[in-house]
Amino acid sequence: MDKELVYLFLYNSxxxxxxxxTQSVHKTRKSAEKAMEEHKSEAKLKWEHDFxxxxxxxxxxxxxxxxxxxxxxxxxx
Numbered sequence: 001m002d003k004e005l006v007y008l009f010l011y012n013s014x015x016x017x018x019x020x021x022t023q024s025v026h027k028t029r030k031s032a033e034k035a036m037e038e039h040k041s042e043a044k045l046k047w048e049h050d051f052x053x054x055x056x057x058x059x060x061x062x063x064x065x066x067x068x069x070x071x072x073x074x075x076x077x
C-alpha cells in the first residue's frame with residue numbers, strides 16, 4: 001500500500017535564530033509551491049516598501065536571512 005504524502009510549506013524569518021514554522025499543509029506539491037510563492041511575493045512587497053533607496057536595498061538584500069521551503073511528509077493514519 002502506498003503511503004499518502006502531504007506537502008508542508010515552511011518559512012523561517014531569521015535563519016540564524018529561529019526554526020522553520022509550518023505556514024500551510026497541502027495535498028499536492030504544486031499547491032504548496034503556489035502558497036510559498038504568494039507568501040514570498042508579499043514579503044518582497046513589504047521589503048520594497050521598507051527599503052526604498054538602492055543603498056538600503058544593498059545593505060538589506062531581500063531574503064538574505066529568510067528561508068522558504070517545501071517538505072514532504074508521510075500522512076499517518
